[in-house]
Amino acid sequence: MPTFQVVGNVDPFLHVSMTRGESIYAERGAMVTMDGTLELKGEVRGGIMRALARRLASGESFFQQSVVATNGDGDVLLSPNMPGDVMILDCGAKQYRLNDGAFLAAESTVEIKTTTQGISQGLFGGTGGWFIMESAGRGKLAISGFGALFAIDVNPTTGTIVDNSHVVAWDSTLQYNITASTTGRGFFSNIMNSMTSGEGLVNRFSGTGQVIIASRNRAGFVDWIASLITPARG
Secondary structure (H helix, E strand, O other), X not given: OOEEEEEOOOOOEEEEEEOOOOEEEEEOOOEEEEOOOOEEEEEOOOOHHHHHHHHHHHOOOOOEEEEEOOOOOEEEEEOOOOOEEEXXXXXXXXXXXXXXXXXXXXXXXXXXXXXEOOHHHHHHOXXXXXXXXXXXXXXXXXXXXXXXXXXXXXXXXXXXXXXXXXXXXXXXXXEEEEEOOOOOOOHHHHHHHHHHHOOOOEEEEXXXXXXXXXXOOHHHHHHHHHHHHOOOOO
16 A cells, blocks of 8 residues: 655655555645656546535545556655645544645545535535535545644543634544634624634534644634735725
């Protein structure tokens, strides 16, 4: 099977070694360099409807890259579009749900499919609305996030609260709700608290499992850049 390895310290690469006949697939534009024994091609993985569902659910590309060791053993270096960390997950006994833009690459034995969310997740859940991406099958899955990545264990007694903008992936067995505040107040009080504290939307996770978080807030970074290039109004 292909060997996945994260190499480099700052904004690392995903290094994948394959033997003849093996293949992986990756997000469009992820390939940086590869051996001449490998073949790279674009594909609509899973058919048009599944590709369209991925596009609508998570903002991922309609087309993905397929890397095949057609002419012999070879290595490929992949890199995410956004600056940040890369983490390798093992699918099989565990499966994972992915937030917008988290998918980088996977073995061909791993499928990234769409699944439905509950009402609160659908209303506040970002790009996909009522849908989100979930892994299936067995093999390696590589994800990426803006900034450093860190896996935290959900507190089985009290649950764990994570700012929605920092969530990258989580165990599919975890229960979660997306709300406007960490407080237990009414809807309008929660909205007001969110606006005044800068807290934004939060995920309340419960159950047994892990959540992978990123140190940086992509939306906040974009807003900061926009503030620098937008002329000040007199």
